[in-house]
Amino acid sequence: MIQTSVIRLFLLPRTQKINDYADKSEAIQNKVLRRLVAASERTEWGRKYGYAQCDSYEDFASHVPISDYDGLKDYIERMRHGEKDILWPGQVKWYAKSSGTTNDKSKFIPVSAEGLRDTHYQGGTDCVAIYLQNNPDSCFADSQGKALILGGSHAPNYNLPQSLVGDLSAILIENVNPIVNLMRVPDKSIALISDFEEKMDRIAHAVKDVNVTNISGVPSWMLAVLKHTLDITGKSNLCELWPNLEVFFHGGVAFTPYREQYKKLIPSEKMHYEETYNASEGFFGIQDDPSDPAMRLMIDYGIFYEFIPMSEFGKENPTIVPLWGVETGKNYAMVISTSCGLWRYVLGDTVRFTQKEPYKFVITGRTKHFINAFGEELIVDNAEKGLQHACEATGAHILEYTAAPVFMDGNGKCRHQWVIEFDVLPPDLKQFAELLDKSLQEINSDYEAKRYKDITLQSLEIIPARKGLFHDWLKEKGKLGGQHKVPRLSNTRQYIDELLAMNN
Numbered sequence: 410m411i412q413t414s415v416i417r418l419f420l421l422p423r424t425q426k427i428n429d430y431a432d433k434s435e436a437i438q439n440k441v442l443r444r445l446v447a448a449s450e451r452t453e454w455g456r457k458y459g460y461a462q463c464d465s466y467e468d469f470a471s472h473v474p475i476s477d478y479d480g481l482k483d484y485i486e487r488m489r490h491g492e493k494d495i496l497w498p499g500q501v502k503w504y505a506k507s508s509g510t511t512n513d514k515s516k517f518i519p520v521s522a523e524g525l526r527d528t529h530y531q532g533g534t535d536c537v538a539i540y541l542q543n544n545p546d547s548c549f550a551d552s553q554g555k556a557l558i559l560g561g562s563h564a565p566n567y568n569l570p571q572s573l574v575g576d577l578s579a580i581l582i583e584n585v586n587p588i589v590n591l592m593r594v595p596d597k598s599i600a601l602i603s604d605f606e607e608k609m610d611r612i613a614h615a616v617k618d619v620n621v622t623n624i625s626g627v628p629s630w631m632l633a634v635l636k637h638t639l640d641i642t643g644k645s646n647l648c649e650l651w652p653n654l655e656v657f658f659h660g661g662v663a664f665t666p667y668r669e670q671y672k673k674l675i676p677s678e679k680m681h682y683e684e685t686y687n688a689s690e691g692f693f694g695i696q697d698d699p700s701d702p703a704m705r706l707m708i709d710y711g712i713f714y715e716f717i718p719m720s721e722f723g724k725e726n727p728t729i730v731p732l733w734g735v736e737t738g739k740n741y742a743m744v745i746s747t748s749c750g751l752w753r754y755v756l757g758d759t760v761r762f763t764q765k766e767p768y769k770f771v772i773t774g775r776t777k778h779f780i781n782a783f784g785e786e787l788i789v790d791n792a793e794k795g796l797q798h799a800c801e802a803t804g805a806h807i808l809e810y811t812a813a814p815v816f817m818d819g820n821g822k823c824r825h826q827w828v829i830e831f832d833v834l835p836p837d838l839k840q841f842a843e844l845l846d847k848s849l850q851e852i853n854s855d856y857e858a859k860r861y862k863d864i865t866l867q868s869l870e871i872i873p874a875r876k877g878l879f880h881d882w883l884k885e886k887g888k889l890g891g892q893h894k895v896p897r898l899s900n901t902r903q904y905i906d907e908l909l910a911m912n913n
Contacts (some may be wrong), residue, residue, distance in 0.1 A: 411592065413541070413550040420538040426709070427697075429533060430767040434708055437734040442466060442713040445746055448523075454484065454752060466731055470715075475729065475744065477755045478516045485517055488750075491569050491819055496750030497521050503584075504566055505577035505689035518689040520580055524749035527711040529581055532685065532692025535707065536658050539697050549622040549655055556593045557616055557636060558582070559626030561890055562603035577689045578626075594619055605630070605890030610780040613638040614728045620680075621651040627661035628671070629809070630890055633880075635674055647675045660685035662894045663772070665793045669806045670832055686772060689746050690756055696769065703769040708732065711748030717743035719759055722776060737762045740788070742776050759788065778898050782814035783823060783866050785856040787849065789897045802844050803835035807880040810896050813905040815870070824867040828908050830874035842871045878912050885911075 424785055430437065446463050449455040463469045474480075484495050485504075493500045496519065503520040520529070538611065548554070551734050561576025563583060573580060576827060582600050590597070595615040602608035612634055624631060629690045635647060643648045652720030664684060671682070686694035686704055691712050694704035706714070714732045719740040721727035743756045757777060781787070796807060808830040827845075835841035846869050850857035859866040879895050896904050 411550055411588075413548050414551055416537065417541045417545075417547075418885070420534070420541060423535065424538045424542050427538065427705075427707075430705070430708055432766060434766060434768060435731075437709050438713060438732050439466065440527050441709065442712065442746070445711065445748060447715060448498055448748070449496075449750075452496060452498055452750075454496050454750070458752075470729065473746075473753050475755060476751075481751070484750075485519055488519055489566055489569075489572075489574070491567075491572075496752065497523075497636070497748070500568070501750065502566070502572040503580045504572075504574040506574055507577070507579060507689035516579075516689075517574060518751070519749045520577065520689075521749045524691070524711055524747060525581070525584060527748055528692050529577070529687070530585075532687055532695070532707060533581075533660040533708055536683060536685055536695055536735045539695055539705075540656060540658075540681070543697070543699060544656075544681060546651070547655060550592065552653065552655060553620055554592075554622035554847060555616075555619050557595075557612075557619075557621045557624045557626075557634075558593045558600070559612075559624075559631050560600050562601050562608075564603075577687075594621070594711075605797045606891065609634050609637050610641075613641050617642050617650065619651075620653055620654045623656045623658065624654070625658040628659050628664055628667040628893070629662055629894065631657070631659070632667060632670060632674075639674070646673070648677050655679055656681040656683060658683050658685055660687050663789070663793050663897075665797050665806045666810065669800070670808070688756070688758075690751060691745060691749070692756065693743075697769075701769070703763040703771050706732070706768040706770055708768070713746040715744040715746075715753065716743060716760075718756075719776075732768060735762050735765070735768075737764060739771055761790070774898070777900075778896055780812065780814055780825060780900055782816060782900060783859050785859045785866060787854065787856055787898060789823070791849055791853045791856070792897055794852055795845050798848040799841050799844040802838070803841050804833065805831055805835035805841060808832045809874070811879075811895055811897055811899065811904055811908065812869075813899045813902050815902075816859060822867045823865065825869040825894060826879075827869060827903060828874050828905055828912065829871055830876070830878055834873070838871060838873065842869055845869065845871075872909070872912070874908070875912055878908060882908055882911055 446460045450460045458472045463472055479553040487692050488495045488501050489504055501519045501521045507516050507518055560578035560582045563573045563575025563579040566572040566574040578603055582597060599611045599615055617638055642650055647654055684696040684704060693776050697705045704888050715729050716735050717727045717729050719742055722742050740759055740761050743758050743760055745754050745756055746752050757775055759776060760774045761773050762768060762770045779788045800807060810827060810829040812825055812827040815824050817823055850860055883889050883893060
């Protein structure tokens with residue numbers, strides 16, 4: 410069997426390349442852009458926007474418009490029907506079905522063979538390389554150690570030969586190197602089951618007697634699998650079941666609401682957590698310092714990055730800057746061009762850089778997931794920090810949450826309404842709400858201004874959710890498992906009213 414020491418030695422050259430990011434970022438990103446543009450000169454998109462004449466970033470930015478999914482949808486639909494050389498050379502056979510939220514409307518993100526190789530799989534490899542660099546005593550591959558990798562499901566794409574549509578994780582599992590399959594569980598036949606509850610039970614029985622040393626997946630869905638595994642084994646925690654478990658590679662949703670629950674499930678000082686920023690559209694960042702929540706932007710994959718300051722997002726002609734034009738401390742919407750055929754594509758996520766050279770950032774939210782009903786500009790990053798403070802002060806633990814505005818009730822009062830599913834309730838819910846409200850005011854000056862003397866915005870309201878509410882809501886929408894997630898903040902009441910109707 411492959412040993413950890415062999416893997417570490419094999420990945421050493423890659424680790425050194427990642428370390429080179431510190432002083433070569435602009436050159437690396439320009440090289441990526443030239444490669445993407447040159448590869449796509451003869452595609453329909455490349456001919457339309459004069460890729461043959463794009464010799465610099467300035468040329469590219471002046472030739473190619475900013476796009477979103479609606480702007481590319483017709484091209485992607487033709488690609489799904491088998492047309493070649495549209496957004497990317499050749500025929501793209503795999504499509505990651507994604508909404509990024511629980512919206513009914515799905516997006517189908519093309520995943521080319523090049524994108525699998527130079528972005529998604531490279532990101533997974535680099536997670537291991539960075540982890541081993543930070544943990545020289547790791548033995549995760551020794552003694553037939555296995556990786557529990559949680560994935561979604563896929564289905565045929567318009568019945569085209571070897572063409573698939575489904576969760577990105579399922580596409581990755583379907584095409585993964587056979588060597589990796591020797592080191593992961595569960596078996597592909599279980600990993601790709603579409604019914605999440607059946608899959609969860611099958612996984613639990615399949616891994617209960619395996620030496621699992623590392624786990625990978627979305628924290629919310631992995632938590633459900635781990636708890637079910639403990640239920641069927643009768644173990645009190647995962648250290649009893651898997652004594653060699655040492656790392657969780659997690660991404661997809663913020664880890665903050667789940668951190669305390671994982672500490673309860675894995676009460677070991679030897680346990681490590683490494684956050685990743687991977688999505689259907691690409692693999693973007695890896696936490697390279699366990700003491701720093703910011704992630705390193707991975708700049709030599711098949712992705713070229715641009716950024717729009719959120720202060721200008723939605724304007725007719727916003728400022729758009731390449732990576733080397735960003736400033737630390739500012740909130741940006743991310744724009745990507747990729748080896749899967751997304752061109753100047755507004756991803757929908759917002760980030761804030763904490764340092765440059767190497768570039769490190771934190772995810773602050775979504776361009777559509779915020780509350781700004783009264784000028785308060787509350788973003789997900791504010792919400793996560795406020796909840797963390799309130800939990801630490803009261804001993805509460807949160808499973809899931811969402812929040813939305815109450816525009817005006819019968820008494821003419823406007824406020825934010827939060828539906829929170831607690832794992833451990835705070836002793837005093839009113840005190841928890843006051844602590845959250847005070848923390849949000851300290852974090853966000855706009856929120857503080859609107860809360861001044863309760864004139865514009867009154868104290869927030871917390872409604873405890875019954876156990877399993879968010880699970881049942883996602884199940885009703887057919888959104889269990891995969892990369893589906895609860896929208897944390899919304900500027901409308903669509904999601905929260907649906908949840909309240911189910912909160913018997």
